[in-house]
Amino acid sequence: MQKLLLLGDEAIAQAAIDGGISGIYAYPGTPSTEIMEYVQASKLAKENGIRALWSANEKTAMESALGMSYAGKRAMVCMKHVGLNVAADAFINAAITGANGGLVVVSADDPSMHSSQNEQDSRFYGKFSLIPMLEPSNQQEAYDMTRYAFELSEKMRIPVLLRITTRLAHSRTGLETSDAVAQNELRLPDNLRQFVLLPSIARKQYRELLGKQEQLEAAASESGFNRMIEGSDKRLGIIACGLAYNYLLENYTDDKLVNPVLKIGQYPVPLDMVNELYESCEEIIVLEDGYPMIEELLRGMLNKGKSIKGRLDGTLPRDGELNPVVVGHALGKGHEHGSEIPPLVKNRPPKLCDGCSHNDAFLALNEALNAYGRGRVFSDIGCYTLSALEPLEAINSCVDMGASITMAIGAADAGLVPAVAAIGDSTFTHSGMTGLLDAVNNNSPITVLILDNSTTGMTGGQASSAYGRIDDIVRGLGVSEEHIRILKPLRKNHEENTAIIKEELAYQGVSVIIPRRECIQTLNRKMRQKATAKAMNI
Amino acid sequence: MKKDIILAGVGGQGILSIAACIGMAALEESLYLKQAEVHGMSQRGGAVQSNLRLSSDPIASDLIPEGKADIILAVEPMESLRYLPMLNKNGWIITSINPFDNIKDYPEIEQLMKEIWKQPKYITLDANAMAKDCGSIKAANMVVLGAAVPFLGLKPSSIEAAVKAIFGRKGDEIVALNLKAIYAGRDHTLKQL
Secondary structure, eight states: OEEEEEEHHHHHHHHHHHTTEEEEEEOOOTTTHHHHHHHHHOHHHHHTTOEEEEOSSHHHHHHHHHHHHHTTOEEEEEEEHHHHHHTHHHHHHHHHHOOSSOEEEEEEEOTTOSSSSOOOOTHHHHHHHTOOEEOOSSHHHHHHHHHHHHHHHHHHTSOEEEEEEHHHHTEEEEEEEOOOOOOOOOOOOSSTTTTOOOHHHHHHHHHHHHHHHHHHHHHHHHSSSSEEEOOSOTTEEEEEETTHHHHHHHTTSSSOOOSOEEEEOEESOOHHHHHHHHHHOSEEEEEOSSSOHHHHHHHTTTOOSSOEESTTTTSSOSSSOOOHHHHHHHTTOOOOOOOOOOTTOOOOOOOOOTTOHHHHHHHHHHHHHTTTOSSOEEEOSSGGGGGGSTTTOOOOBOOSTTHHHHHHHHHHHTTOOSEEEEEEHHHIIIIIHHHHHHHHHHTOOEEEEEEBOSSBTTTTOBOOTTTTOHHHHHHHTTOOGGGEEEEOOOGGGHHHHHHHHHHHHHSSSOEEEEEBOOOHHHHHHHHHHHHHHHHTTO | OEEEEEEEEETTSSHHHHHHHHHHHHHHTTOEEEEEOOOSGGGTTSEEEEEEEEESSOOOOSSOOTTOEEEEEESSHHHHHHTGGGEEEEEEEEEEOOOOOOSTTOOOHHHHHHHHHHSSSEEEEOHHHHHHHHTOGGGHHHHHHHHHHHHHTOOHHHHHHHHHHHHGGGOHHHHHHHHHHHHHHHHHHHHHO
């Protein structure tokens, strides 16, 4: 046993290493990124030969992890919540194939959208796919649940979903690890047709999955991650899922909590436990960080049973992250007030760094587009999305990974010509390449800027799957050589860059412009590492 | 013992290093600790904060409840005021007076200081100048950390051990610089108390 100070993400990574994974697959995405980064930096993981490289996107990551599970070894795959949308095809079908080696999928939700475009709740994916799901309330549970998840996955021959939220992922605390286990030997599935989802086989597999539900519910009763805490005041029963349990306890540091509480950390939720609370209490309040999933199930469509309080009846806010104060209010408690924020305190939104290459690229694009008017730049997800804000105000969309190129195709089809797409190098390899192929096949009159800063910048500078081969990829997809233009986005090249962009905007076919200059953060970090190495005389 | 601390600054100013030092020192003393950080988009030059909770008893929430923070520790004066609703009635503001002006409507520093001086309990310090005197302006965050030391209830030996653990791989000179900066901040506060 060892005591470590770890982020929730790091606790999961350490548990995966101790739990005998042979590989981890992921695409960076806040708040999940640090799981893979921890494994990559782990000496133990290196010694054990654990495979830990970034995948091109969440779908390829999910499928690779499934392949490792097929071969009998334990695998983890990590993503942010919206990444699970990308991986959904593989994810849902992996529930039908089932697992061989333990397979744990980590999805990190972002209630309040600290760094995301929505606050979808991954628990619905767990329910939808009919696989077991774990939701830790603290970092120790994150560690313990990850260890348990691999065992459950192998015992039930099914993938397991671990659902965390930003607050747990990025909060650090001390925790204790337990003894490590060795990696599995290579071992093919007993039934070599298990992973062949031909309709005739899939129907059988699906019935098998349905048949497992009762056992999964029993497992959730026995694991200890769901538990009833007795209370004498039966006027109100409390259901607290995952992190919400902490906010509940925070409100009872001075006085004792006298209501019965059902703490939920594992799904499918055992019906008998919920029923016991429901039957013994006059009303129920449901505390869950995310969508009102349990609350909705308890209310039912007609809401004709006992009073169920939560996000749907306004006892708690319908959206956003929970915190100790909103949970306290829901339980009839007041809270302390500090003083007001003085009006002279101004907003300080995030912005592109000083010296960022995107800044110079968008200044040139803005000027080149002056002749055509505003409102025709479709963009994507990355640091460059900040160019939507003042002072650049250069882009008009940010929807999902890769949507820039394909939305530009549709807008051009509708007559918005030229339509422009702006996408980063990492996002391009994540989901932009197929869209560019569509554009080439359609000969769409669009101009695509692939902003190549040779990194995945927003999440902290992870390797970009392009590895310096953007030009080759673009050429290979069929963009004609004379319309692949490479720029160096620097202030001193502004006139020249603007002129090149203007030329390509005028071209009635697919142009790809590649403003290429390394991310200033990545560059600075490399220089710092060099200085540190020098100081250490390495 | 219980200390709830809001660390405030602008992305890139080094509040996570402050958090790491205090956290490591708390661990040296076998205290419970929870520290919620901000990663991702806001780190790009935006306002950032971290909730750091230390206690001799187990801690439930990763977030400090509104109105319950004991200290606002800020490396930037405007940011020290942004979290006032979090501070309890007897809480201290400890802040650098060096503005980080990366927005177009940044207020006058004199006006900011007047707001800070209106608060019941505060320590203000020219962390940049003090860090420069210690050898490098880069240690300004450690000067601010030092100014909080008299309020943290942690042993000097724990803080030293933490700095060595965190900066050790960068060499002895960096460790010495950071310790010097921390002592400068601490002495500044002790003189004002």
